Amino acid sequence: MKKIIYTILTAIFMLASPTFALAKEKLYVINSGSTGGSFNAIMSAYVAELKDKYDVTYVQAKGCTKTKQILEKVQGSKAFYISQGIKAALDPKCDSFVPTAENIVHSHVKFGMLFARKGAVLDLKAGNIKIAYNSTPNKVWLEKMESALSAKSPNTHVLYKNSTAVVLAVLNGETDLGYVNTTPKVFKNKDKLAGVYSLNPEGDSGVPPLNSLVKFEGSEYGQVDNFLTQGFNEQELAEFRKQILDIHNTDNNLSAYFKKAQGTSVTISLPKEKAVEIAQHYVNIWRN
Amino acid sequence: MIDLLPYALMGIGFGVIAGFVPGIGIFATLMILYPFLMDFTGLELVAFYVGISSTTQYIGSITATVFALPGESSSLPSVKEGHALYKQGQGSFAISGAAIGSFVGSLFVLLITSLFVLELENLYYLYSSYIQAIIISLVLCFLILSSKSKIYAVFLVFIGYILGSVGCRIIDEKCFATFDNGDLETGLPLISVLLALYVVPIVLNNWNLKFDYTGVDIKSERFTVHLKKYIDNIGASLRGTLIGFFAGFTPGLSTAMSSNLSYAVEKWIQRKKYKEGNYKALVSAETGNNAGAFACLLPLLVLGIPIVPSEALLYEMAVAKGFSLGGENFNVEFFNTVAYMLVFVNLIALFIAWPFAKYICYLGKLNYKQIQGLILIAFIFIIGYVGSELFQSTYYLIVFFLLLPVGILLRKHDTLPLVFAFIVADRIATVSIPLENLIFN
Numbered sequence: 001m002k003k004i005i006y007t008i009l010t011a012i013f014m015l016a017s018p019t020f021a022l023a024k025e026k027l028y029v030i031n032s033g034s035t036g037g038s039f040n041a042i043m044s045a046y047v048a049e050l051k052d053k054y055d056v057t058y059v060q061a062k063g064c065t066k067t068k069q070i071l072e073k074v075q076g077s078k079a080f081y082i083s084q085g086i087k088a089a090l091d092p093k094c095d096s097f098v099p100t101a102e103n104i105v106h107s108h109v110k111f112g113m114l115f116a117r118k119g120a121v122l123d124l125k126a127g128n129i130k131i132a133y134n135s136t137p138n139k140v141w142l143e144k145m146e147s148a149l150s151a152k153s154p155n156t157h158v159l160y161k162n163s164t165a166v167v168l169a170v171l172n173g174e175t176d177l178g179y180v181n182t183t184p185k186v187f188k189n190k191d192k193l194a195g196v197y198s199l200n201p202e203g204d205s206g207v208p209p210l211n212s213l214v215k216f217e218g219s220e221y222g223q224v225d226n227f228l229t230q231g232f233n234e235q236e237l238a239e240f241r242k243q244i245l246d247i248h249n250t251d252n253n254l255s256a257y258f259k260k261a262q263g264t265s266v267t268i269s270l271p272k273e274k275a276v277e278i279a280q281h282y283v284n285i286w287r288n
Numbered sequence: 289m290i291d292l293l294p295y296a297l298m299g300i301g302f303g304v305i306a307g308f309v310p311g312i313g314i315f316a317t318l319m320i321l322y323p324f325l326m327d328f329t330g331l332e333l334v335a336f337y338v339g340i341s342s343t344t345q346y347i348g349s350i351t352a353t354v355f356a357l358p359g360e361s362s363s364l365p366s367v368k369e370g371h372a373l374y375k376q377g378q379g380s381f382a383i384s385g386a387a388i389g390s391f392v393g394s395l396f397v398l399l400i401t402s403l404f405v406l407e408l409e410n411l412y413y414l415y416s417s418y419i420q421a422i423i424i425s426l427v428l429c430f431l432i433l434s435s436k437s438k439i440y441a442v443f444l445v446f447i448g449y450i451l452g453s454v455g456c457r458i459i460d461e462k463c464f465a466t467f468d469n470g471d472l473e474t475g476l477p478l479i480s481v482l483l484a485l486y487v488v489p490i491v492l493n494n495w496n497l498k499f500d501y502t503g504v505d506i507k508s509e510r511f512t513v514h515l516k517k518y519i520d521n522i523g524a525s526l527r528g529t530l531i532g533f534f535a536g537f538t539p540g541l542s543t544a545m546s547s548n549l550s551y552a553v554e555k556w557i558q559r560k561k562y563k564e565g566n567y568k569a570l571v572s573a574e575t576g577n578n579a580g581a582f583a584c585l586l587p588l589l590v591l592g593i594p595i596v597p598s599e600a601l602l603y604e605m606a607v608a609k610g611f612s613l614g615g616e617n618f619n620v621e622f623f624n625t626v627a628y629m630l631v632f633v634n635l636i637a638l639f640i641a642w643p644f645a646k647y648i649c650y651l652g653k654l655n656y657k658q659i660q661g662l663i664l665i666a667f668i669f670i671i672g673y674v675g676s677e678l679f680q681s682t683y684y685l686i687v688f689f690l691l692l693p694v695g696i697l698l699r700k701h702d703t704l705p706l707v708f709a710f711i712v713a714d715r716i717a718t719v720s721i722p723l724e725n726l727i728f729n
Binding site: 035040044066132159160 | 458610
């Protein structure tokens with residue numbers, strides 16, 4: 001009788017414990033951004049898809065310093081993390097997160113947009129316009145635009161926590177214009193909001209390029225969010241890229257997110273060399 | 289929706305324990321279950337929370353009525369009126385009145401709110417920095433003014449704000465008191481701070497409470513007799529619903545405000561007729577309590593603003609899973625999911641809290657002091673576990689143990705102003721920076 005009980009208990013224990021049931025390889029997925037932003041949404045969606053193949057531990061690092069520390073602590077294990085290209089270029093705390101052929105999975109390429117409430121008539125060159133923005137690098141960019149515009153009266157730049165707050169500020173009339181690095185939140189509210197100028201030199205969904213109003217260093221710069229790895233050899237990285245491509249090609253929360261991200265593109269289907277070239281280009285342009 | 293029911297059921301199960309044992313409450317229960325809950329998705333967490341938060345309101349009145357122990361301050365009217373009825377041999381009516389009242393209160397406010405759900409969806413778009421600043425200021429003023437010592441409360445708010453400001457802010461990436469330490473840059477951990485300064489003082493305050501199980505007897509009557517008694521007093525229940533709903537928005541106090549205000553108004557209405565062991569006052573307070581519990585959830589679900597500590601913990605857990613509550617994520621579909629869940633949970637809780645009340649009372653046979661001791665030890669392991677998930681277990685434990693003496697010193701005081709200021713510190717920066725830009729530029 002005792003034997004039967006022991007056998008049943010052992011079976012239950014083994015089934016309940018993923019370590020015994022199937023020895024999956026450990027993978028640390030690290031969100032280097034805030035918990036309330038789109039980085040968390042994207043990385044959580046990756047976790048949901050990757051946990052069938054890996055023993056995933058999801059870590060909220062909330063910044064570059066902690067991300068670096070965690071990557072050091074998990075050296076020898078596999079890690080998959082997200083890094084904002086503009087920060088890798090401009091923020092010394094993030095300068096080690098540079099995309100290379102050894103670490104790149106893919107990048108999310110996007111172009112910023114200036115937007116306003118539908119029907120609003122705004123003249124940036126006349127000035128006196130309140131512009132909502134988020135993140136410190138965007139402040140530098142807005143100042144460059146401002147000096148290139150030479151507006152009659154200065155425009156006011158209003159700093160918000162994230163792109164959601166920027167969109168909300170324009171929606172509730174707190175500011176006249178908003179600037180965001182990525183457009184899905186603008187297009188999601190297309191019944192209330194309209195793009196004014198896009199940083200994409202070819203324009204975006206009928207929104208004219210900013211170059212058509214003013215040209216300056218950065219007026220047509222795109223940005224990338226880079227998806228990078230640590231602890232993968234060349235073959236493993238190629239296999240991992242294939243797994244990520246499969247996730248993007250399957251119906252799930254992640255592929256739905258990127259499909260809805262109008263005006264943006266991902267480089268996962270490109271050969272690794274091309275993906276590195278694009279990622280490095282969009283990091284390096286911000287270094288000047 | 290159906291796939292969420294098991295999570296709501298689990299919430300109900302733990303809600304029975306959290307509601308029965310005084311001083312444990314929802315926050316401590318969520319903490320104890322943290323390692324287990326982190327396997328849930330965001331929506332499953334919400335289902336669990338709806339289960340636990342609604343059920344505790346039902347069960348708390350049993351503990352109050354039978355054992356005269358207030359599970360939380362919202363149960364004080366039940367201790368006074370319910371226990372008096374119990375001593376008069378009317379315990380089953382006190383329990384059924386509280387349970388039916390709670391059920392009616394919950395469903396009534398749910399129905400009314402569902403009529404305005406489209407307006408609620410658009411409410412977010414009116415949520416400007418000015419309105420946010422007004423709300424936060426009002427809340428802090430209210431917490432200070434409702435404290436026994438206003439100066440002391442101001443001091444606690446200041447300390448809470450300073451603690452909450454440690455770390456690097458997302459909005460402008462400015463860091464405060466981080467000393468180039470990667471751990472400090474992520475801020476002081478919510479769990480360590482809230483356990484040391486909020487939960488431990490409550491547990492210590494309830495340390496000497498005892499269940500006296502000897503002679504527990506709940507005489508039962510026919511279902512229709514109970515129902516008739518409730519219907520005869522339904523006016524008090526409906527008054528409690530309305531008062532409780534609006535009072536439930538009171539940050540920090542929420543259900544305590546709902547039940548005590550409904551109770552006070554009902555007593556005032558009866559004035560000379562009032563005698564201790566008053567069924568109407570009890571039903572009004574309990575109905576108000578549950579209406580308040582729903583109202584308390586709304587700011588979190590609609591705007592993403594937690595107004596009680598357990599909601600702050602739920603919010604943190606949900607965002608860690610990539611699930612943002614409130615704001616642009618609030619929509620009719622989400623509301624309906626929560627609404628169906630609430631109906632289901634309230635129905636089950638009604639049955640547990642009324643016909644099965646005497647079985648719930650068996651929990652009174654447990655050695656409560658031992659349970660409290662175990663819970664305090666469990667907290668230490670859980671802090672370590674949660675920290676280890678972020679490679680910060682030492683940091684989490686150091687913060688907890690550094691703040692613990694402060695929590696012990698403050699055990700006789702209400703630490704809610706401190707806790708609330710800690711929770712909203714980041715939000716204050718998030719609102720004040722754009723306002724500064726808008727006003728001074």
